[in-house]
Amino acid sequence: MKILVGYKRVVDYNVRIQVKPDGTGVVTDGVKLSANPFDDIALEEALRLREKGVATEVIVVAIGPADLTAHLRNGLAMGANRAIHVVTAEAVQPLTAARVFLKLIEKEQPGLVILGKQAIDDDANQTGQMLAALWDRPQATFASQVEIADGKAKVTREVDAGLEVIEAELPAVITTDLRLNEPRFIKLPDIMKAKAKPIDTIEFGSLGVEAHDHLKTTHYAAPAKRSKGVMVKDAAELVAALKQKGLL
């Protein structure tokens, strides 16, 4: 069984995001870029399934600009067998990304697609669910545990009420939550090995995907700031302050 893994490059989660003063975007020049943390978890899960003998091949997929090669090499160094780079200079919205994944599925026929539950740049949390709908297959979002047996995935999902367990026939789409696993570190020899692994490059335009974006972002703003409050000296003063505000 092949596993396709979403491997998006995003602004690193440690970067303090600055909105441009003219409201046209956020500052991305010179900031550190990394794999979306949820996608590292997706890749780790796929690699573990391959190590268990459940999967035979793990393919990382990134849709994005021409300079994604180093990013994809990281995924290969972590252990993916090969990479697919769908090249587009434009940022793709989730519906478009889902349509691209569907095209790749038609070609690769994977038994499982693992994506992150959300990309930490747009925080959309949509692509996996949209892909599952277009593909007409099960979805198991926000996974914190995955077991594959007998052509089925038993997935524990982190939901507001607790932990939900569902069973999904394969092929299916799984999206990862943070507690699914802890991604491995890349070792130096693996970086060397990764150089020999193949990266397929596909022009976005050649896929025949409709890229009509229904959403236009017209303005970026910094969030309303909470101002620094006051420090109290002891517990009694804190309780008094809260009582005064009518909160206790």
Add this chain to the structure above:
Amino acid sequence: MSKILVIAEHLGGKLNSSTARAVSAAAAVKAEAIDVLVLSDAPDAIAAEAAKIDGVSRVLTVARPENAHPLAAVLAPQIAKAAAGYSHLFVPSTTFGKDVAPRVAALLGVAQVSDVMSVEAAHTFKRPIYAGNAIITVEADANHPVVATIRSASWAAAGNGADSAPIEALTIDAALPTHTRFVELKQGSSDRPDLQSASKVVSGGRGVGSKENFDIIYKFADRIGAAVGASRAAVDAGYVPSEMQVGQTGKIIAPELYMAIGISGAIQHLTGIKDAGTIVAINKDGEAPIFEIADLGLVGDLFKLIPELEQAL
């Protein structure tokens, strides 16, 4: 004019307050009609609750045994059919809504606006990106239905009047898949207030140190009638179950009072509490970033300070 369909969220036969919050967002669109759709195996009691929400024009129910548990793959085709004729489909931005809404959007072939914080016009919304570090204004194409999830913490729940909206049963002719099956829901049982709707929340972080030590947090929360939350570090360390996590990837909440105890204030945690009324921080490190946003800060050892707080109550 806009016609809005709000998808009701419910559990155990009870309506979730996120539904009334989504109705508030629908009201902000100044729609000509706001209908609420309840999909369940036994929708009547839930529909009766939804019918009392102010501003609701009609409650529509779809009763099918397949709807006993909220499986996105099963619900989405029904919602997509029910959405015909509506200009907007609003779904709470909870794990329920985040799971099902994009599946509906894809069936309808439209984009989705996630986590609507404010309605600027019928097709213009504000939403957070980068963990809430930027707020964007997005314009949806007016030629297509708008599918949006509503960020609960940004909207007060619409009130409950004396009037009840009419309730109508719908029959939806949609083939439902059997490839996805519900197995079980492991729910922590607790008599404490619900984290997402509580007016007071006490959260503990890694500083609490252990599962056993977390009793101090529970006891204090019970004293003041608060719900209990936690940082991701506390969940990861196994002090508390995952449904208690507050933050970017946990619950986004807006209580009147939020007390962060032994929590450093990482940006991903702060994302979850930005809309709280009053934030109190207790931390032994006076330099902890949580103090930069706290309304009231107290530096010291939580194990000494919590008993002192209980004394002072």
